[in-house]
Amino acid sequence: MMKTNDIKTLQQISCEVRKDVLNMTTKAQSGHPGGSLSATDIIVCLYCSVMEHDPAKMMDPDRDRFVLSKGHAAPVLYSILSRAGYFPKTELNNLRQVGGMLQGHPDMNKTPGVDMSTGSLGQGLSAANGMALAGKMDKKDYTVYCLIGDGESQEGQIWEAAMTAAHYKLDNVIAFVDNNNLQIDGSVSDVMGIEPVVDKWKAFGWHTFEVDAHNHSEILSTITQAKAIKGKPKMIIARSTKGKGVSFMENVCGFHGKTLDDAQLRDAVSELETNNSLGAEINAEEVSQ
């Protein structure tokens, strides 16, 4: 897939991906729309602009990798992978269906383009470190990207992995916290606060950045800066809004794992389309030109 740095185009793709997420989870009447919408812009930037990857050379040992540690946001990943050409877009209609390739949480053996199976929170950063260590051993210059949730950051293994990445100076790891301040039972600050999250990552030996998780140009420029920093892993604390893009879903805890009904879907899609200046459907081919 050819990459683009055009912000309007990336915003347009994000809009399409958000629609996919809502369509597929509504069709399945199952899945996690809230955390998918908060992660959308980061994942769009990675796959459409930043990462070296190619569906024609899926197992290329030199490719960049992405670990969706908060695996419940799988619908975003599926939308973007299908748009990039890893599998037909019609598969999105079979999310969570028996015999289908799109499992509730990412499965690297069932879904083309998925670099690591996830779903049990807290595990993805360790896997990303393993990929990064292999890259160092083999003197390859790929980058491993990883996205964790802010609730997920309560898992002890995240901090074990934080130490490992810093200890082994894994500067080929660039991770994000999807910092939407919501988890299942309420706000992160109420359930089990993680602040001061930036200081924590700094103290663990990471180079940290803070970005607006829905500002494509900020995300891209931050990743560019992050790639230039050597000798340390990089953590981008992405201040996000759960349910981003649909006003009645934004910051509503209940939309973590609850899907829309048909009327809500219509409202949501029309809001997304109205708010996107271009609005028209584009696909990966157009993007690549």
Next chain:
Amino acid sequence: MTELVPTRKAYGEALARLGKENQNVVALDADLACSTKSIQFGKEFPERFINIGISEQDMMGTAAGLATCGKIPFASTFAVFSTARALDQVRNSICYPKLNVRIVGSHAGLLTGEDGASHQAIEDMAIMRALPNMSVFVPADSVETNSIMDFLVREFKGPAYLRLSRKGTPVLYDSNYRYKYGKGTILKEGTDLTLVACGSMVHIALQAAETLQKENISARVVNISTLKPLDTDLLVRCANETKGIVTVEDHNIIGGLAGAVAESLSELRPTKIKRVGVMDTYGESGKPNELYQKYGLTAEKIISKAKELL
């Protein structure tokens, strides 16, 4: 007296040897490299050795990531920690995605001795056996450990659990022995009953069979070094050809070798089964041989169970 060699020692030597042979072999340990013997590999191949610190869960996840990039990671720590402590990581990051990670649990069973119950894995085989995609290897001596290691590096694909012990046990196989995946071996022929043993209990089963022989009871001794996939053909044969089976293991009598044998034979060829093992209790501190006496992991116990079958 025959030579006593701990299987963990054979493991460490084999790992270093195979590290020379295959550049993709990597080793991870969680601050127990001196105990698990992965240290030997670490000294020879520091660039392929990752001491992850005391963080078993992170170790399993890191091993999984390495495996996705074509490495053959051996992740070792005490058996309690590699199975129970990091179970969800083994399940979700290694087993479900069928990654080529070799999980190594040293210090299995009461043979661990003085460190006591917190360090004596008596449920690890049951846990690992219950995971789909997982194969479970329990070598009976150093020669078999070495041969299983060849297999794990040269041939096997998929997740594996290798169960090792701390203390030396007699060398049973001659150096020509070649391990075959999923095949048990008959170490002594017999016609009255069968002793099915694994790991550090195999040599004790052999002693029991010798004593029984003196009383004109002919006991066959089978070593099950692959707990999963289980050699059901051989077990059915033993059930057909002898009057019953005694399972013998340094593990809880629930869910390990006894569980595997009873599950398969009750379906395929029901026969009488008696179990020798840890009687659903935790161990304690003590010398390994004292613990084996106290907890009934002895030739005498095997003999009395065998006689119950006849």
